[in-house]
Amino acid sequence: MTLDFSWLADPLYQQWLLRGLGTTILMSLLGIVLMFIIGIAGAACIHFRLPVLETLTTILVELFRNTPPLVQLFFLYFMLSEIGLTLTDSATGRSIPLFSGFTCVVLSLGLYNGAIAVEIIRSGLLAVPSQTVEGARSLGYSRLQTFRHVELPIGLRMSIPAMTNNVVSLIKTSSQAVLVAVADIMYGATQIMLETFRNLEVMILIWIIYVVIASLAVVAARRIAAAVRIPGYGM
Amino acid sequence: MNSELKAFTFGVVGVTLVLSAILVTVYGAETGRVVQALAVRTPLLLSGSPDFSRFEGGFAANIIISLWAMLIAGITGVALGIGLIAQSAAVRTPSVLVMNILRNSPWLVVLYAMLYLLPFEVDLFGTTFFLSPLVKSVIGLALPVTANIAEVFRGGVEAIPSGQWESARSLGYRRLQILRHVVVPQAIPFMTPNLMTTYAMLFIGTSLVVVTGAADVLSVARTVIASDGAHYATAIYLYVLFLFFIFCFPIAILTRWLERRVRVRQ
Numbered sequence: 001m002t003l004d005f006s007w008l009a010d011p012l013y014q015q016w017l018l019r020g021l022g023t024t025i026l027m028s029l030l031g032i033v034l035m036f037i038i039g040i041a042g043a044a045c046i047h048f049r050l051p052v053l054e055t056l057t058t059i060l061v062e063l064f065r066n067t068p069p070l071v072q073l074f075f076l077y078f079m080l081s082e083i084g085l086t087l088t089d090s091a092t093g094r095s096i097p098l099f100s101g102f103t104c105v106v107l108s109l110g111l112y113n114g115a116i117a118v119e120i121i122r123s124g125l126l127a128v129p130s131q132t133v134e135g136a137r138s139l140g141y142s143r144l145q146t147f148r149h150v151e152l153p154i155g156l157r158m159s160i161p162a163m164t165n166n167v168v169s170l171i172k173t174s175s176q177a178v179l180v181a182v183a184d185i186m187y188g189a190t191q192i193m194l195e196t197f198r199n200l201e202v203m204i205l206i207w208i209i210y211v212v213i214a215s216l217a218v219v220a221a222r223r224i225a226a227a228v229r230i231p232g233y234g235m
Numbered sequence: 236m237n238s239e240l241k242a243f244t245f246g247v248v249g250v251t252l253v254l255s256a257i258l259v260t261v262y263g264a265e266t267g268r269v270v271q272a273l274a275v276r277t278p279l280l281l282s283g284s285p286d287f288s289r290f291e292g293g294f295a296a297n298i299i300i301s302l303w304a305m306l307i308a309g310i311t312g313v314a315l316g317i318g319l320i321a322q323s324a325a326v327r328t329p330s331v332l333v334m335n336i337l338r339n340s341p342w343l344v345v346l347y348a349m350l351y352l353l354p355f356e357v358d359l360f361g362t363t364f365f366l367s368p369l370v371k372s373v374i375g376l377a378l379p380v381t382a383n384i385a386e387v388f389r390g391g392v393e394a395i396p397s398g399q400w401e402s403a404r405s406l407g408y409r410r411l412q413i414l415r416h417v418v419v420p421q422a423i424p425f426m427t428p429n430l431m432t433t434y435a436m437l438f439i440g441t442s443l444v445v446v447t448g449a450a451d452v453l454s455v456a457r458t459v460i461a462s463d464g465a466h467y468a469t470a471i472y473l474y475v476l477f478l479f480f481i482f483c484f485p486i487a488i489l490t491r492w493l494e495r496r497v498r499v500r501q
Contacts, residue, residue: 059249066435066483067476068442071453075476078468079261172341179446186343199351207344214339 003204007196013188020188021209027105027184028171028213034110035170039117043155044147046118047125057118064115069173073108077180080104101180113170120166124159125151129233157228164221168214175210185209239492243485250480254473261469269470276459280474283450292450294478297441300369300451304376304441305434311377312384317414319389330385337382342375342440349375350447372444372451380437387429391422428494435486439479452478 007013042061045053064072080099099107128151136150137143156163178186189206193199262269279285283292290299318330337345349371357364395418403413445453456475460468 055249059246059253062246062484062487063250063253063476063480066439066487067479068439070442070445071472071475071479074453075469075472078465078472079257168339172339175341175343176443178343200348203344203348203351207340207348210341210344211336211339215335218339 003201004198005201005205007192007198007201008205013192013196016188016191017185017205020183020185023102023182024171024174024177024184024186025213027102027109027177027182028174030106031109031113031170031174032167034106035114035117035166038110038114039121040152042114042118043121043125046122047147047151048143061115061118064112065119069108069112070176070179072112073104073176073180076108077101077104101177101182104180105174105177105182109170109174112173113166116166116169117163120159120162121155123162124155124157127158128154154230154233157225157230157233160221160225164218167217167221171214171217172210239488239495242491243488246484246488247481250484251477254477258470258473269467272463272467273470273474276463276471279459280452280455280471280478283455293455294452294482296369296449296451297438297444298482300373300376300444300449301434301438301441303373304380305437307373307377308380308384308437311381313388315381315385316388316392317411319385320392322410334382334385337379338386340379342379343443343446345378346372346375346443346446349378368444368447368449372441372447372449375447376437376440376444380433380440383433383436384430387426387433390429391426392418394425395421424497424500428490428497431486431490431493435483435490438483438486442479 042057045057076099132150132154133146136146141149174184175186177184178190181187185206189202193202196202258269259266278287279293281287281294282290283296284290315330315334318326319334321327321330350368353366353371353374355366357366392414399417399421400413403417408417441451442453444451445457448454452475456471460471
């Protein structure tokens with residue numbers, strides 16, 4: 001078996017791959033932002049024991065954690081078009097779905113990994129030493145202020161190792177976008193495979209690219225962990 | 236098991252209510268008809284045959300694939316895990332490298348790669364084995380899970396105090412013998428919850444085998460949607476979500492219970 005990578009020299013293929021790479025990275029970044037928003041909001045709902053929201057968050061977290069992100073993605077994709085969220089394009093007069101495949105992927109990544117992030121941040125909050133919280137309370141901080149200025153900053157730092165795994169999982173999960181026809185790097189790869197029939201070589205390249213992106217994310221997380229470290233909090 | 240039982244009932248009832256609420260919101264007055272259509276398609280989605288006569292496709296295929304993949308990944312994972320804690324760097328460094336590559340690669344990409352890397356048929360001892368999409372997806376899923384199991388194995392072994400190693404060494408055991416007779420039996424309670432989490436993750440991952448062309452629950456769902464109309468897509472995917480949830484959630488709850496028991500015993 002010989003591997004032939006000569007197709008890589010074609011500028012058109014390079015362009016497809018680079019554009020796809022850009023989409024993948026943009027999708028992952030937006031997903032990570034949404035994941036943090038959902039994770040912090042959900043953890044706060046459970047932390048403050050908000051009457052209805054706590055129950056709802058717990059149920060949704062169980063639902064999203066125990067079902068495949070791919071099925072969630074398909075479900076979102078079809079449900080949003082089924083309930084008819086469409087816009088009318090003023091230029092052509094055609095109705096286009098309000099939520100494109102790209103939006104659906106970002107939403108589904110944010111929801112699936114956000115559900116895991118809720119659990120991670122919650123256990124991070126539980127790991128904050130109670131003396132620190134009591135100290136803040138005795139200094140006159142309200143519960144919300146304690147959360148905002150003491151518990152959340154320390155809790156997020158405590159959750160960095162688990163969160164790193166979650167971010168890597170998010171980046172890996174983003175490869176599913178190809179199944180709802182988002183032009184990410186997998187999509188570019190599929191196109192190239194269709195034209196060159198160099199299936200194995202293309203897949204090996206994509207494999208390497210994903211391993212590199214994920215490893216970069218791990219390195220970045222380690223840098224962040226080192227930069228925000230608070231001495232004395234066991235990190 | 237009391238608090239877990241409560242969480243279980245709460246989760247199952249809550250999720251069922253949430254999913255039903257979504258179904259009613261999306262379909263409105265049509266809900267009855269849609270539920271009827273789902274009931275008709277249930278045997279197909281569960282077993283891949285219209286009357287439960289065979290269990291080769293649908294959700295049963297997901298279970299079969301996950302069990303085989305777990306079995307294979309269990310064997311290779313322990314081997315890689317032993318490599319991870321080996322004393323000689325010549326074994327350890329490649330093992331760490333392989334583990335990191337497998338752990339950081341998307342399952343979908345590994346599945347695609349296996350689809351093209353593995354031949355259609357293998358000649359072994361004069362007999363020809365055909366590698367069906369099912370076999371390819373089992374191998375494709377077993378690869379990334381190997382890395383997870385190796386990591387679980389290493390974590391479990393490292394949780395055992397080094398005194399156990401030293402006393403076994405002084406009794407004349409060799410390294411692999413210590414692992415086999417002293418350390419691993421003690422580490423199994425630590426590993427079990429993590430192994431179950433890994434299995435649940437693998438089961439969730441089996442939804443990806445739809446790309447290999449195996450007749451799993453998602454490809455059956457797609458066929459059903461193609462024949463019944465895209466109008467039913469939301470309901471069918473809701474149903475598939477529910478199937479996965481009902482399978483994975485008990486595992487998650489059992490894992491939590493085991494974790495608590497292990498922590499209490501310490």
